[in-house]
Amino acid sequence: MKPAGAGDAGGCCALLGLAERRTQQLQRQVRVKEESIVELETENAVLHLKLAEYQGRVGKSGLQATQFPAQLSSRQRGQGGAHPALAQPWNLAQELRGSIRVHCRIRPLLPFDSEWDGSASCSSTVSQGAAHALDDETILVKCHRPGHPKINKTYTFERVYGPAESQTAVFADVRPLLTSFLDGYDVCVMAYGQTGSGKSYTMLGPPSEGQPGQQSGTHGDSGIVPRAAEELFRLISENSPGRPTLEVSVLEIYNNDIFDLLAKEDSAAVFGVKREVVTTQEGRTEVPLLTCTAVASAVELVALVHGGLRLRARHPTLVHAASSRSHLVVTVTLTGKAPSDSTGQRPRSALRQGHAGAGQGRSASPRASPPQPLPVDHTGPERQARAKLQLVDLAGSECAGASGVTGLALRETSFINRSLAALADVLGALSERRGHVPYRNSKLTHLLQDTIGGDAKLLVILCVSPGQKHVAETLQGLGFGTRARQAERGQAGRRPSCPGKRRSGAGSASQ
Secondary structure, three states, X not given: OOOOOHHHHHHHHHHHHHHHHHHHHHHHHHHHHHHHHHHHHHHHHHHHHHHHHHHHHHHHHHHHHHHHHHHHHHHHHHHOOOOHHHHOHHHHHHHHHOOEEEEEEEOOOOHXXXXXHOOOOOOOOHHHOOEEEEEOOEEEEEEOOOOOOOEEEEEEOOEEEOOOOOHHHHHHOOHHHHHHHHOOOOEEEEEEEEOOOOHHHHHHOOEEOOEEEEEOOOHHHOOHHHHHHHHHHHHHHHHOOOOOEEEEEEEEEEXXXXXXXXXXXXXXXXXXXEEOOEEOOOOOEEOOOOOOEEEOOHHHHHHHHHHHHOXXXXXXXXXXXXXXXXXXXXXXXXXXXXXXXXXXXOOOOOOOOOOOOOOOOOOOOOOOOOOOOOOEEOOOOOOEEEEEEEEEEOOOEOOHHHXXXXXXXXXXXXXXXXXXXXXXXXXXXXXXXXXXXXXHHOHHHHHOXXXXXXXXXXXXXXXXXXXXXXXXXXXXXXXXXXXHHOOOOOOOOOOOOOOOOOOOOOOOOOO
């Protein structure tokens, strides 16, 4: 027989337990609601910032619209009439928007994201993703891992591509720069990001199975390089009154040394041939003895690139099984007949008349400097204008501890990170308008000086890994992109190219 009051005590305990569980449940619901409120407040703040940005753009657009007729009239008066280049509003619009653009691409979550973390499935916290495209100009990085500070940051760029956006969508924003290249501007498109973030996929396309270094595939997933080759020859065939010459070189920068990947010497069978970059008396960069091959079709251009890729340095790491250990630079040099005007304005290659408005692009603030004279070779019966297009697949930035590299691979990582830091220093010097820009601190920046300085047009595509485990590298890359957007470039110290020189470029006078 139970003692008196035992049933009442048991009932009270049960009620207390139920109340405690209900209290915990309500506390969890409150936390969820509070987190939702924080998210909504963040989104609200982003929307307010974007509203202010668009209102500012509307004001600037109105000002530019009122100034444009005066600018056009002034140019026409200075030239004694309309110049063919003024029939191309595209490049004038590009100049108003700025010469440096930064786009950001978030790759999809992949199986190795959870494998690297040791997770059993992609449903783990780490594999849920930390980087998200809020819209086509804003990326949100949100991460809350045990033992780490909570992260909730947004970044704005000229264009943000979500994981579902295709190669075609990315190239649509590159295409207008090819118009500028054929108009005589130096252009650089580079992919920057952590190892395994999708740089080579973006620039070259997916790798061929069983053939490391070779890119494959169907046209739908082709990268920027093969698409650019097709587009260049399409534009030339449709609009060129006199066919220009296109020459291609393919090189890599490995451990701060330059290797010619198209050289025919016996020593090039495995590693390519070592070359050096120099600055000419005119302030432009050259690589003496670099193999430059004339191409007459997109097929020939892509075949040369694939041939060079076979020699590119690669090494497996914990982050990527086929990590590129060098910066790949594909350079297309255009030589065409220059207009015979004497106005001092930038000579065009005369093959781009009729491409006004070819494509639309998002871009930066109106910081671009006025157009400067293109390098012109005055020898021979016709004046020759030259322009340079550089397509760059940078080696991935990485943390040695995360990638697990040792020995030779650790030395490679050191050189990669130092060269990328030098690139950041150059863009920082440009953004701060320093009198000295340290191009020569790295072979990478020295080689790219013509297409990242002066009035050249530079597009940086930040490639981002979405996983929470990669959030530190993601934030570093986004910080790099933010600094790059701030870069302003003054007028380049251009002079006519030296007669008889086979190769020349356009560069800033700062060394």
